[in-house]
Amino acid sequence: MKRKLRNEKSRIHKHKNMDIDSSFTLDQWVETLEYFDNSCAYCGKTVELTQDHFIPVSKGGKYIKGNVIPACLFCNVDKGTKTDSEFVRWYSRQLFYSKSRLTKLSKFLKDHSTARSQI
Numbered sequence: 001m002k003r004k005l006r007n008e009k010s011r012i013h014k015h016k017n018m019d020i021d022s023s024f025t026l027d028q029w030v031e032t033l034e035y036f037d038n039s040c041a042y043c044g045k046t047v048e049l050t051q052d053h054f055i056p057v058s059k060g061g062k063y064i065k066g067n068v069i070p071a072c073l074f075c076n077v078d079k080g081t082k083t084d085s086e087f088v089r090w091y092s093r094q095l096f097y098s099k100s101r102l103t104k105l106s107k108f109l110k111d112h113s114t115a116r117s118q119i
């Protein structure tokens with residue numbers, strides 16, 4: 001018995017990737033910047049800041065408040081994909097290591113538990 005295959009025109013769907021977990025707004029970014037005194041959360045520099053995913057997208061990190069951390073370009077690149085214990089090891093080796101900044105960052109991550117990171 002032969003199955004009839006319907007010849008469907010292939011339709012190209014170009015879905016815009018609407019990720020409901022990506023709900024970071026400009027207001028939330030401003031709040032985040034204020035919390036970190038408009039400086040890099042890692043080294044404390046007040047240079048042009050980038051948005052660092054504390055848990056990188058490649059490891060399931062979302063674009064949400066609590067996972068987006070202000071970082072200078074150097075820290076953003078040098079931190080790379082390190083998270084949690086790897087991050088703490090990396091951070092404690094830096095010349096700009098600051099216990100108070102680490103505590104501040106740790107509190108921020110805990111206050112936004114949706115980010116699922118613990119340091």
Ligand SMILES: [Zn+2]
Nearest residue numbers: 040043072075
């Ligand atoms: Zn920095």
